[in-house]
Amino acid sequence: MPLGLVALALGGFGIGLTEFVIMGLLPEIAADFEVSEAVAGYLISGYALAVAVGAILVTAAVIRFDRKRVLLGLLVLFIIGNLMSALAPSYETMMAGRIVAALCHGAFFGIGSVVAAGMVSPNRRAGAIAMMFAGLTIANVLGVPFGTLLGQQFGWRSTFWAITAIGVVALIGIATLVRSSAADSVHGTLRAELWAFRNKQVWLSIAVTILGFGGMFGAFTYIAFTLTEVSGFATSSVPWLLVLFGSGMFIGNHLGAKAADRALAPALISILVAVTAVLVVFAATADNKTMTMISLFLMGAFGFATVPGLQMRIMNYASAAPTMASGANIAAFNLGNALGAWLGGIAIAAGLGFTSPIWVGAAVTVSGLIVLVIASAMDRPDTKTPPVAVLAGR
Structure with missing residues (x-):
């Protein structure tokens, strides 16, 4: 290494x-x-x-x-x-x-x-x-x-x-x-970097990032309320439960990268399916402390397992000029965070309870999964992006 x-x-x-x-x-x-x-x-x-x-x-x-x-x-x-x-x-x-x-x-x-x-x-x-x-x-x-x-x-x-x-x-x-x-690397101009955005797969990758990651974060934003008001944990337990979530993130990041290196598209599709399933189970069993702890760990693991693959996907489709596309995808993660938090807040304000952001997160993740499946089906060489592999000088 x-x-x-x-x-x-x-x-x-x-x-x-x-x-x-x-x-x-x-x-x-x-x-x-x-x-x-x-x-x-x-x-x-x-x-x-x-x-x-x-x-x-x-x-x-x-x-x-x-x-x-x-x-x-x-x-x-x-x-x-x-x-x-x-x-x-x-x-x-x-x-x-x-x-x-x-x-x-x-x-x-x-x-x-x-x-x-x-x-x-x-x-x-x-x-x-x-x-x-x-x-x-x-x-x-x-x-x-x-x-x-x-x-x-x-x-x-x-x-x-x-x-x-x-x-x-x-x-x-x-x-x-x-x-x-x-x-x-071959340092290009801003115009050359922006050229990569003419590839529709770059935009589809950004959409998948916003929706696929945003769903998980929307559920996480209000997790303290879910843990205390629904699951019945004491407020003092919340920081240590978040360590459990973070441990899942660490493991998921590592395993998600290995899966993405083996087969990027199948790995991302499988992980988003898993994220959706975990969110549904979490929402349905949030009143059970044991199930909540398991779901919290798995939500962190599968949620963050998407990150290396999502970042790799957009860099692959913008390989001739990856810097701006890579930065745009980081922005997409944060836009997904904002979108998930906003939709979850709307659900709570509507009186749907503190598990509603988790249900909303599952729906948002499914929409990201649909976009990814469509994007994978459309995946063909795009003549608008120069086929030059200059990712970091390679």
């Missing part, structure tokens, strides 16, 4: 920690800045919006530059953003720091996917992408509970100081361990 993948994973760990750890620190942050918890929650939604925007605009802005240098620049942006959060004298400065850090998120994972794939042989590319995303899953399994504990014991700012330090270590790691030959 190339050591550069470890450095990319460390960067992914820091970015994942930045995104998720704040959920456990909102009460302390709200009290410190004297704002309501709802207003403090904008620090989460503002971050997500900035990720989606940054995945497209930042990637477009750096398309001409050396990928290794771009990754280093993005980590500098990440460090600055978290340093702003750690030092923030006001809520507004905190929000600005969150946005600055978020702008690097989508571009880092988008460009990092291309760089990771370029480090290994073609039949191991999904596994390399999964290695980078493993940092994100580990952030959920270990980083969020310990980051929350650190913030509760020593003040929430200590967590952001720790994340800043992780960013510095990741910066040094990528600078020393990622070889330029792995990060370099």
Whole structure:
């Protein structure tokens, strides 16, 4: 395994920690800045919006530059953003720091996917992408509970100081361990990168990502309410149940990559079928604690097993110019998150109960599965995309 993948994973760990750890620190942050918890929650939604925007605009802005240098620049942006959060004298400065850090998120994972794939042989590319995303899953399994504990014991700012330090270590790691030959490629123009979007399969891949991943996230968004109000768990149990979910994510990310490397389309179809089945079973048995724990683990496993394959699919269809397409797919993941959360919220507001987001998530996932089956049936060489395999210099 190339050591550069470890450095990319460390960067992914820091970015994942930045995104998720704040959920456990909102009460302390709200009290410190004297704002309501709802207003403090904008620090989460503002971050997500900035990720989606940054995945497209930042990637477009750096398309001409050396990928290794771009990754280093993005980590500098990440460090600055978290340093702003750690030092923030006001809520507004905190929000600005969150946005600055978020702008690097989508571009880092988008460009990092291309760089990771370029480090290994073609039949191991999904596994390399999964290695980078493993940092994100580990952030959920270990980083969020310990980051929350650190913030509760020593003040929430200590967590952001720790994340800043992780960013510095990741910066040094990528600078020393990622070889330029792995990060370099035939650097095209923005026009050449946008040409890839004339391939209908690129757009279908984005649609599958939004729907296939969005369904799972819609169910997850309101999971705390489901666990406490339906399953009957104590509020204090929720963080450890989320560790169970994160453990599923970690395992699913690894196994999903192996399946995608063997047979991409069949793997994605099978995984989305499994996600749908798990969500249906979860919704139907959410009042049973044992079944809830099993479903929570499997939801994380199958939900995140889609990620390497979905990222690989769009990069395959945009192989002559994968950078913008890869970044667009990272934005699609976040759009899926927003769509799933919005639809789940509508179901709750309609009085359908706290299992309704899970049912809605199952329906959204089925729609993604339908799009994927249609896209696979339509799969033919597209003459609009130059048939040149220059994925990360290969």
